[in-house]
Amino acid sequence: MGMIEIDPMELKVQAADIWLNKWFVLTAGTIEKCNCMTVGWGSFGVMWGKPFTQVVVRPGRYTYEFMEKSDSFTLCSFEDKYKKDVALLGTKSGRDGDKISETGLTLTKSRKVNSPCFNESDLIIECKKIYWQDMEPENFLDKSIFEKYPLKDFHRIYFGEILSVRGEKEFYI
Numbered sequence: 001m002g003m004i005e006i007d008p009m010e011l012k013v014q015a016a017d018i019w020l021n022k023w024f025v026l027t028a029g030t031i032e033k034c035n036c037m038t039v040g041w042g043s044f045g046v047m048w049g050k051p052f053t054q055v056v057v058r059p060g061r062y063t064y065e066f067m068e069k070s071d072s073f074t075l076c077s078f079e080d081k082y083k084k085d086v087a088l089l090g091t092k093s094g095r096d097g098d099k100i101s102e103t104g105l106t107l108t109k110s111r112k113v114n115s116p117c118f119n120e121s122d123l124i125i126e127c128k129k130i131y132w133q134d135m136e137p138e139n140f141l142d143k144s145i146f147e148k149y150p151l152k153d154f155h156r157i158y159f160g161e162i163l164s165v166r167g168e169k170e171f172y173i
């Protein structure tokens with residue numbers, strides 16, 4: 001069928017499964033200079049009347065530097081045949097070399113934001129950064145959350161307003 005434009009308010013995803021099992025590649029920067037990494041935690045919803053996605057990035061990630069400098073980011077998901085490539089982007093750091101060139105994935109310009117996306121994606125979500133906040137450990141009511149932070153590298157939370165969605169049929173029917 002191929003990729004079609006989807007109204008951000010009409011995007012259909014399995015709320016937990018898409019993050020936990022399908023994963024996304026988060027990319028920030030420009031097509032000339034960007035970095036990307038795999039993300040498995042996040043959410044979609046509505047905030048301040050806008051469709052948004054929320055991602056969380058630990059400060060040690062190279063992608064964090066690009067998230068800070070950029071006014072946008074993209075989230076791309078992929079069919080299972082690209083799982084190994086997506087896993088590589090989530091285990092190697094762009095600090096140590098051009099990890100994208102070690103995969104079968106190729107960057108392309110986005111429609112509405114500067115941060116690029118991937119030609120091979122089955123779902124491309126383009127976002128404008130609208131809010132950030134650092135996680136505050138004193139607010140962890142469930143103490144088991146501390147187990148996720150042995151290095152105390154608490155995530156920075158970013159909200160992105162969804163400006164454009166393109167995806168395969170499963171994401172709009």
Ligand SMILES: Cc1cc2nc3c(=O)[nH]c(=O)nc-3n(C[C@H](O)[C@H](O)[C@H](O)COP(=O)(O)O)c2cc1C
Nearest residue numbers: 037038039040041057058062063090091092093094
């Ligand atoms: C399945 C999976 C999910 C991940 N989810 C996140 C996440 O939500 N936030 C985060 O900071 N790191 C996450 N990571 C770790 C980063 O993707 C990983 O550290 C990556 O190598 C960072 O690359 P960079 O240094 O080029 O930014 C995840 C890794 C995998 C494999």
